[in-house]
Amino acid sequence: MKRSSWEKYQKTIPDDNFYYARSCIRQNFFPGSEAAFLKILKDDLGVDVFDDAKHTSCTGIGYHSDIVPLETIMTVVARQFSLMNEAGYKNMVSSCITSFGLYTEILSMWHHFPELEEKTHDNLKKATGRDFVKPECVVHSSDLIFHFRDRIAAKAKKKLVNSVTGRPLKVVEHIGCHYAKIFPTAGIGGSEFPYVLAGMVESWGGEVVDYPERRHCCGFGFRNYLVQANRGAPVANSRQKLESMAPYKPDFIVANCPGCTMFLDKWQYAIQQMEGVTYGADGHGIPVLSYEEMAGLVLGYDPWDLGMQMHQVSVEPLLMKLDIDYDESHKFLGNNGKYISRPTDCGL
Amino acid sequence: MAAKRVIVIGGGVSGMQAAITLKKQGMTPLLIEKDINLGGKLCRWDRLFPSQTPAKEVVESLVGQISELGIRTLLCCEVSEIARNEGKIEVSTTDGNSYEAEAVIIASGFDLFNATRKEEYGYKIYPNVITSVDLEEMFKEGRVVCADGKAPRSVAFLHCVGSRDRQVGNCHCSRVCCITGVKQAMEIKELYPDCNVYNFYMDMRMFGSGYEELYTKAQEKYRINFIRGRISECSGTIDSGVRIKAEDTLAGRPLKLTVDMLVLLVGKQAPALNAKFASELGITVSPDGFLKGMDCFENATRTSVEGVFVAGTATGPKNVGESMSEAVKAAMDVSEYINTLS
Amino acid sequence: MMKNFGYTINTKRAIDLDKNDLSIAEEVMREVPSWSLCIGCGSCTATCTAGAFTDYNFRKTHLLARRGDIATLRKELDKCMLCGKCVLQCPRGVNTRGVIAALCRLLPQ
Numbered sequence A: 001m002k003r004s005s006w007e008k009y010q011k012t013i014p015d016d017n018f019y020y021a022r023s024c025i026r027q028n029f030f031p032g033s034e035a036a037f038l039k040i041l042k043d044d045l046g047v048d049v050f051d052d053a054k055h056t057s058c059t060g061i062g063y064h065s066d067i068v069p070l071e072t073i074m075t076v077v078a079r080q081f082s083l084m085n086e087a088g089y090k091n092m093v094s095s096c097i098t099s100f101g102l103y104t105e106i107l108s109m110w111h112h113f114p115e116l117e118e119k120t121h122d123n124l125k126k127a128t129g130r131d132f133v134k135p136e137c138v139v140h141s142s143d144l145i146f147h148f149r150d151r152i153a154a155k156a157k158k159k160l161v162n163s164v165t166g167r168p169l170k171v172v173e174h175i176g177c178h179y180a181k182i183f184p185t186a187g188i189g190g191s192e193f194p195y196v197l198a199g200m201v202e203s204w205g206g207e208v209v210d211y212p213e214r215r216h217c218c219g220f221g222f223r224n225y226l227v228q229a230n231r232g233a234p235v236a237n238s239r240q241k242l243e244s245m246a247p248y249k250p251d252f253i254v255a256n257c258p259g260c261t262m263f264l265d266k267w268q269y270a271i272q273q274m275e276g277v278t279y280g281a282d283g284h285g286i287p288v289l290s291y292e293e294m295a296g297l298v299l300g301y302d303p304w305d306l307g308m309q310m311h312q313v314s315v316e317p318l319l320m321k322l323d324i325d326y327d328e329s330h331k332f333l334g335n336n337g338k339y340i341s342r343p344t345d346c347g348l
Numbered sequence B: 001m002a003a004k005r006v007i008v009i010g011g012g013v014s015g016m017q018a019a020i021t022l023k024k025q026g027m028t029p030l031l032i033e034k035d036i037n038l039g040g041k042l043c044r045w046d047r048l049f050p051s052q053t054p055a056k057e058v059v060e061s062l063v064g065q066i067s068e069l070g071i072r073t074l075l076c077c078e079v080s081e082i083a084r085n086e087g088k089i090e091v092s093t094t095d096g097n098s099y100e101a102e103a104v105i106i107a108s109g110f111d112l113f114n115a116t117r118k119e120e121y122g123y124k125i126y127p128n129v130i131t132s133v134d135l136e137e138m139f140k141e142g143r144v145v146c147a148d149g150k151a152p153r154s155v156a157f158l159h160c161v162g163s164r165d166r167q168v169g170n171c172h173c174s175r176v177c178c179i180t181g182v183k184q185a186m187e188i189k190e191l192y193p194d195c196n197v198y199n200f201y202m203d204m205r206m207f208g209s210g211y212e213e214l215y216t217k218a219q220e221k222y223r224i225n226f227i228r229g230r231i232s233e234c235s236g237t238i239d240s241g242v243r244i245k246a247e248d249t250l251a252g253r254p255l256k257l258t259v260d261m262l263v264l265l266v267g268k269q270a271p272a273l274n275a276k277f278a279s280e281l282g283i284t285v286s287p288d289g290f291l292k293g294m295d296c297f298e299n300a301t302r303t304s305v306e307g308v309f310v311a312g313t314a315t316g317p318k319n320v321g322e323s324m325s326e327a328v329k330a331a332m333d334v335s336e337y338i339n340t341l342s
Numbered sequence C: 001m002m003k004n005f006g007y008t009i010n011t012k013r014a015i016d017l018d019k020n021d022l023s024i025a026e027e028v029m030r031e032v033p034s035w036s037l038c039i040g041c042g043s044c045t046a047t048c049t050a051g052a053f054t055d056y057n058f059r060k061t062h063l064l065a066r067r068g069d070i071a072t073l074r075k076e077l078d079k080c081m082l083c084g085k086c087v088l089q090c091p092r093g094v095n096t097r098g099v100i101a102a103l104c105r106l107l108p109q
Helices: A033-044 A070-087 A097-112 A112-127 A141-147 A149-154 A194-201 A234-248 A258-275 A291-298 A315-322 B013-024 B040-044 B056-069 B132-141 B176-191 B209-218 B271-283 B319-341 C023-031 C035-036 C045-049 C051-052 C059-065 C073-077 C086-087 C096-106
Strands: A016-023 A049-051 A093-094 A136-142 A170-174 A252-255 A288-290 B005-009 B026-031 B072-074 B080-086 B087-095 B098-101 B103-106 B129-131 B154-161 B196-203 B225-228 B233-236 B242-248 B251-261 B261-266 B308-312
Touching: A016 A033, A016 A070, A033 A049, A033 A141, A033 A291, A049 A288, A070 A093, A070 A097, A070 B098, A093 A097, A097 A112, A097 A136, A097 A258, A112 B080, A136 A141, A141 A149, A141 A194, A141 A291, A141 B056, A141 B233, A141 B319, A149 A194, A149 A291, A149 C073, A149 C086, A170 A194, A170 A234, A194 A291, A234 A258, A234 B072, A252 A258, A252 A291, A288 A291, B005 B013, B005 B087, B005 B098, B013 B026, B013 B040, B013 B056, B013 B196, B040 B056, B040 B132, B056 B098, B072 B132, B072 C045, B080 B271, B087 B103, B103 B319, B129 B132, B132 B176, B154 B251, B176 B209, B176 B242, B176 B261, B196 B251, B209 C035, B225 B242, B242 B261, B308 C073, B319 C023, C023 C059, C035 C096, C045 C059, C045 C086
Parallel strands: A016 A049, A016 A093, A093 A136, A170 A252, A252 A288, B005 B026, B005 B103, B026 B072, B103 B308, B129 B261, B154 B196, B154 B261, B196 B225
Antiparallel strands: B080 B087, B087 B098, B233 B242, B242 B251
16 A cells, blocks of 8 residues: 555654563463564564563553543552663563553653652552653554564565465554554554555565544444443444455455454344344455564464464454464364363354 | 845746746746746646636736846746845756846745545546546637547536645635636536536635635526535446545435546645745744745735845745735835835 | 453443434435534524523534434434524524424334
């Protein structure tokens, strides 16, 4: 797709020295993604990234659900920074889009209202006895994969190309709202034509699909969907996107936000069960990947090591297009070879 | 005895009208124009509201008078430096010459808003998103078609692109876009009577004589759909259409619409040159970047600096008629000023 | 048998001009051409007897008719008392009473 604006929105991404902050929910829905991120960075690219068992949730879910007050979340974020200082790292890389948005917004608030930062130093001291120095740079983990996309391309075992037709795979990219809608300058390519995922897709041989609801939010919004009875509007937003992209016959969706990836995948199941409607080819769904899974497949990782058996929409049709050699009998076996159970088979 | 030399910066309608009036008042104007032709932005325009007069007629009449009166004109010539020394105005130009005069009229006009800055509308990304200037050029060529060469079956106009918009730093109203939107919508219907035309507006500002009547005609005779609501986002559709998201604010509901062509009514903004005039001459600029006259009334074409006068859209968005009237006023003020010198 | 997860999927709120049926609106426009002149000032609604004590809003109702969103309009128009005051108020000279009469006749029962 044609873009002209993304070059205006560049940001500094350091090459090395990262403290990794994990997401609360990704390990449930896309359990191999964070492990794959660390493996790609450390083993394939030789980047120093530290995975710290001591850090906590940023409390963004609580914050966006009106449970955690601003002062509290600032203090929790300050503690993450303090742990980063303690581990000897300068740069923060966040796995979660909302955490990334919150870190960025909190740093901006501290910049504009220094008294808030003062107060946070006090609060952290009182609560934990700690102090903190702000990171030199905060990036999202998709920024890093984007940053290293050409090095990944150089090591690629697979291209995002249909092995039968030889044509580039058509990819829908979905960017989490908190990545660049809060601060367009904080995201690669800005908010209207973000390039962070599109850049990976293009570097690895795929073709990005532009569709009318591309910029539309998936509908997640935390407080808006947490109560079961309220889920009608969130799911309708995802459906609006799925309906809009379906005519383009995308081979898969890639997203960079925990909530969006989960929503676009799981709602396809819900919609199929509630309305009998599917959006992919032959009554199947459209596979939904995290960018780490996409990078992992490109680098030749085993799809079951990447955790792709936990997707609601089956990824096998995509694996076949990519001519990836996978063992169906290993799909639901864990690391120790033990059966790990399987999600409801809905034929998606 | 003053030599009655006056430099006019800008060869658009205001500059030409000012030079003509000066000459008729016995002054010696020197007209400096940066383009290859006189006429300024009007050279790109087809017909003028509210009378549908061809823009060419206005330009040709003024250019004809300039030549008949033997007014000295410098084309392809830009002002590189301007200063006021010992009661004289000194202007240096990019071709390496410099000129001296008793007074200067700054009629340097406006810049068009660069529509790519409103990224959400996808100008220069989606081929069927165009600006009012692009459309006017199509009218001029007599061929209004979509990117695929086909006649549009539906066209939407979006008012206030780059105007009344703090996001792009333009808080002012560009004034003429509303009536331009009405005019162009009607022209589309004249070309293609079966085309569905929609105008998305925040307010309809029909300030000029005959404008409200044109708006009424657009509704009643041409059945143009005026929808009060600013478009939030445009995207391309699978068949090269333009998908629009807006709110129908009078219905209080979001609205979705796909059209073959979207026209962005781009506003006027102050040119960067204004800041140069301000700093080199010491005249003041408004917060919106346009030059400031001494007041908004009888001294509107005088500035806080003696011998420096302003006319036309250099001081803010105006229509062609207003710009020309103001140019006459500025020339009369100059004439009065120079006569007091002798 | 479709599954019940304890919620339903919301329907779209957007006025969808790509899909809405504008045939009734076009017919009313032919019969009452002055309808095209409305600028949404709301003086009809300000003076409306019915609107003073019910949630009837003529400005909104007839705008939705123009957009082809007609599902709920029949019920709305039944609230009108046909007093005719709105016609006297309209600065654009829209025959509002005529619009209501035409809509009442043309909208499905």
